Amino acid sequence: MRRYTVYGGSFDPVHCGHVSLVQRAVALGYAVIMVPAFRHAFGKQSAPFEHRVRMCELALLAGQLQDHAKVCAIEHSLAQASDTPVYTYDVLCHLRDKLGSAPCLLVGPDITTEWERWYRHTEIDAEFGRLCLPLLYPIHSTNIRQRLHAGEAPASLSAVIPEPVAVYIAAHGLYR
Secondary structure (H helix, E strand, O other): OOEEEEEEEOOOOOOHHHHHHHHHHHHOOEEEEEEEOOOOOOOOOOOOHHHHHHHHHHHHHHOOOOOOEEEOOHHHHHHOOOOOOOOHHHHHHHHHHHHOOOOEEEEOHHHHHHHHHOOOHHHHHHHOOEEEOOOOOOOOHHHHHHHHHOOOOHHHHOOOOOHHHHHHHHHHOOOO
16 A cells, blocks of 8 residues: 655745755655645745746756655645535545545754644544654745745755746746
8 A cells, every 4th residue: 555645835935945855755766745835824925826826846856755745735625615614534534535545744954843733633643643754954945935035036945946946936936
């Protein structure tokens, strides 16, 4: 039976730290389902959903991960039912039903400090579990957005964002 892990986040924009987490989960034998947030549970505003989904797809292609990792836009479908945020617990339950087995949740260590704020975090731990991997790169999407907003060219950020993502950001004028 295939082992799945779900990696959710804003991915605003997706960066090399995110890709590194996916690569390491794949190396551990997991199939990774990357789930961009449609409506952030803590109210954070993000670039349009369709752009973040596409950037995740491009990042997986750039990392040659498409055979072991997929982007899933399930939050868009789940969000249509109400104006409330789509919670990770609900995504995991939906994917468990679809996959026929419970995927674990892939997180970085930054989640540890806010874990108790998450909706049904104890149920997530009990029903799905967490795969917590250390961050290898101290990259933050907030910093990338700030640099782009200040006028830095996406191509100059090749050390922190995959090249196809930088091209996409430039082509769509994101984060200006």
